[in-house]
Amino acid sequence: MPKTPSSRSLLAGFTVLAASLLGTVPAQASPTATSNTPLALTPPMGWNDWAHYGCDVTESTVVANADALVSTGLAAKGYNTVTVDDCWMARSRSASGHLVADPAKFPHGMAWLGSYLHSKGLKFGIYEDAGTQTCGGYPGSGPNHFATDARDFASWAVDYLKLDGCNVQSQPGMSTEAVYRQAYQAQAAALRSSGRAIIHSVSAPAYFQGGPNWLSVIGWSGQVGQLWREGADIAMYGSGSRWGSVMYNYGYNKGLTSFASPGNWNDPDFIIAGDGGLNADESRSQVALWAMMAAPLILSSDVTRLSSDSLAAIGNSNLIAVDQDPAGHQATVASSTSTTDVLVKQLANGDRAVAVLNRTTSARPASVSLSSVGMSGCVRAKDLWTGATSTTSSALTASIPAHGTAVWRLSAANGCVS
Structure with missing residues (x-):
C-alpha cells in the first residue's frame, strides 16, 4: 500500500x-x-x-x-x-x-x-x-x-x-x-x-x-x-x-x-x-x-x-x-477551475448526473448552464441531497458550502413554467 x-x-x-x-x-x-x-x-x-x-x-x-x-x-x-x-x-x-x-x-x-x-x-x-x-x-x-x-x-x-x-x-x-x-x-x-x-x-x-x-x-x-x-x-x-x-x-x-x-x-x-x-x-x-x-x-x-x-x-x-448505475460510466470533467469542478455522468436510462465541487474554503454560488452538460430543452433536476425536484430550461443554480458538492440527477421534462 x-x-x-x-x-x-x-x-x-x-x-x-x-x-x-x-x-x-x-x-x-x-x-x-x-x-x-x-x-x-x-x-x-x-x-x-x-x-x-x-x-x-x-x-x-x-x-x-x-x-x-x-x-x-x-x-x-x-x-x-x-x-x-x-x-x-x-x-x-x-x-x-x-x-x-x-x-x-x-x-x-x-x-x-x-x-x-x-x-x-x-x-x-x-x-x-x-x-x-x-x-x-x-x-x-x-x-x-x-x-x-x-x-x-x-x-x-x-x-x-x-x-x-x-x-x-x-x-x-x-x-x-x-x-x-x-x-x-x-x-x-x-x-x-x-x-x-x-x-x-x-x-x-x-x-x-x-x-x-x-x-x-x-x-x-x-x-x-x-x-x-x-x-x-x-x-x-x-x-x-x-x-x-x-x-x-x-x-x-x-x-x-x-x-x-x-x-x-x-x-x-x-x-x-x-x-x-x-x-x-x-x-x-x-x-x-x-x-x-x-x-x-x-x-x-x-x-x-x-x-x-x-x-x-x-x-x-x-x-x-x-x-451503481448499470451503464458503468465514470463521470467526465465538463469544466475545471481553481475554485470549482463540474462533473457529468451519463446514466443507463438516459438521465445525467451533474456534480459541482467547491474547492474553496468559503461558500460559493454556482450556475451551470444546461448546454455545458449536454442537455437542452426543459429538464427536471432532482437534488440528490434533499430529494427536491425542480424544472429549468437554462441552468442549475446552487449555493455550495466550503468544500461542498452539489449534485443533481437530470431528466427530460414535458414542459417548464416560464
Whole structure:
C-alpha cells in the first residue's frame, strides 16, 4: 500500500496527465478475468479495516463492524463485502506452506470468519500481497504460493481478494512492469483455477503512479482483475489533512474515464466520510465524487460510531444509484477551475448526473448552464441531497458550502413554467 505523498505538489501534474487520457484506449479488459462468471458488474461496496485500524485489526473488530453494517442498514444498501486487510496472518507459514491466521488476533481462524459473515448475508474479503512479504512484513503470495493461497481462500469461502504490491522482487532480464504483470497474471490464473468466483482487486498501478508506465499498468489491470488501486493511499485515521488526501486521490482518478466499464473500475481508495478529519460537507463531497466516478464505495471507518448524519451521507440511496448505475460510466470533467469542478455522468436510462465541487474554503454560488452538460430543452433536476425536484430550461443554480458538492440527477421534462 503506497504511502500518501507528504507533499501535494505533484497533484497538478497528475491532473494534467489524467485530463489528457480521455482519448486513451485501454487494453482489452474483461469482467471474467478471474472467473467464467462475470464479476463486479457494478462497483464493489463494503468495508475494509485498514484506514481506521491499520495493523490493529482483530476478529472482534471485524465482527463488530460487520454487525454494524447490518444493524445500520448499510449492508442492505449494498455495503456488503467485509475485507480484512494486512496483518491478519501469523508471521510465518505452516510447515506445509499454508497461510495461518494470527491466533491472538483471529482465534477462530479465517474459515470461521467467512462462515460468520456469510451467515449475516455479507461477503468475505481478504488481503494478500504479490510480493514475498506484505507491506506489514507478513508472508506474501509471490512468487511461489499463488495457487496454494488461492485454494485456501476458496476453502475459506473468500469472495474478494485485495492483492497488494509491496516487496515484488526484480527478476533478471525483466522490466519492473513485466515482473508485476507476471505476478498478477499468476494470481488471476490461480483464482480462476480455485473453483470459486473471487473478485480480484489489483494494487499494481499504485506502484507506478506518476511514472511512464502508469497508464500501461492500469490498462492491463482489467485483464487480471475487476478493480485496481491506481495511486496513493487515502490518509489514515488521525493523520494529516484528510481533506487534502481526498482531493489528491480525486485529482488523480477523475481523468481515468476511459478505463472504467462494467466489471472494471478505477479505485481511488476508501470512503473515510464520517470517520474524523472531515467535516460534514467534506464527508458528503467524498461520497458524491466517488459516486460520480463510479468508484468502489468501500468504507474504512469505525461503523459502530458513525453519526446519523454520516450514515445518511454514506447511505444516500440517490448517490448509491448513481455509483451503481448499470451503464458503468465514470463521470467526465465538463469544466475545471481553481475554485470549482463540474462533473457529468451519463446514466443507463438516459438521465445525467451533474456534480459541482467547491474547492474553496468559503461558500460559493454556482450556475451551470444546461448546454455545458449536454442537455437542452426543459429538464427536471432532482437534488440528490434533499430529494427536491425542480424544472429549468437554462441552468442549475446552487449555493455550495466550503468544500461542498452539489449534485443533481437530470431528466427530460414535458414542459417548464416560464
